Amino acid sequence: xxxxxxxxxxxxxxxxxxxxxxxxxxxxxxxxxxxxxxxxxxxxxxxxxxxxxxxxxxxxxxxxxxxxxxxxxxxxxxxxxxxxxxxxxxxxxxxxxxxxxxxxxxxxxxxxxxxxxxxxxxxxxxxxxxxxxxxxxxxxxxxxxxxxxxxxxxxxxxxxxxxxxxxxxxxxxxxxxxxxxxxxxxxxxxxxxxxxxxxxxxxxxxxxxxxxxxxxxxxxxxxxxxxxxxxxx
Numbered sequence: 001x002x003x004x005x006x007x008x009x010x011x012x013x014x015x016x017x018x019x020x021x022x023x024x025x026x027x028x029x030x031x032x033x034x035x036x037x038x039x040x041x042x043x044x045x046x047x048x049x050x051x052x053x054x055x056x057x058x059x060x061x062x063x064x065x066x067x068x069x070x071x072x073x074x075x076x077x078x079x080x081x082x083x084x085x086x087x088x089x090x091x092x093x094x095x096x097x098x099x100x101x102x103x104x105x106x107x108x109x110x111x112x113x114x115x116x117x118x119x120x121x122x123x124x125x126x127x128x129x130x131x132x133x134x135x136x137x138x139x140x141x142x143x144x145x146x147x148x149x150x151x152x153x154x155x156x157x158x159x160x161x162x163x164x165x166x167x168x169x170x171x172x173x174x175x176x177x178x179x180x181x182x183x184x185x186x187x188x189x190x191x192x193x194x195x196x197x198x199x200x201x202x203x204x205x206x207x208x209x210x211x212x213x214x215x216x217x218x219x220x221x222x223x224x225x226x227x228x229x230x231x232x233x
Contacts, residue, residue, distance in 0.1 A: 061219070162190075
């Protein structure tokens with residue numbers, strides 16, 4: 001059940017500052033998510049640090065480890081705690097965006113405990129305030145039947161003082177897309193997360209996973225999954 005908050009400006013600012021510095025509290029109090037395993041927790045803890053240090057986050061992961069689930073929640077955390085902001089969810093194909101990342105986002109949105117405003121659409125779009133350019137949008141990096149290069153720069157025009165870009169299946173994203181995303185990282189507050197399976201030794205994703213100086217890097221192993229360790233779901 002959603003609760004509409006009737007808070008003073010000071011009360012709202014206090015809550016937002018606390019949630020901004022502690023994504024785990026936001027997940028608990030707003031999204032109602034408490035079942036988080038260690039590597040998901042480490043990723044949540046890294047988000048404020050990545051914003052402060054202006055470093056992208058790279059996550060090399062096995063399958064079915066909850067990376068899209070946790071990153072969908074991070075999308076909402078950034079959108080609602082950094083005001084106004086633009087959040088972009090992207091992947092190589094429309095199916096990966098709409099069925100996976102946006103699908104997980106809609107689950108979080110439907111189950112939220114506190115209503116902080118905003119309208120979620122059927123397509124990958126969640127609007128807080130159109131006039132302030134405050135929204136979440138999802139799209140594929142590739143045009144139908146073409147390449148990212150043919151798209152003419154799909155990331156053009158998404159400029160805000162607060163930008164968040166989450167890329168899933170990043171191992172399959174063309175290097176030119178990384179260049180387009182780089183153009184959005186000049187804002188005051190930026191969070192960029194690349195998540196994917198480390199199946200290639202070349203390309204920007206593989207290079208990012210190896211660079212632990214300029215990036216915050218995580219490796220999610222299937223062997224660390226609580227389901228595997230405890231032999232249960």
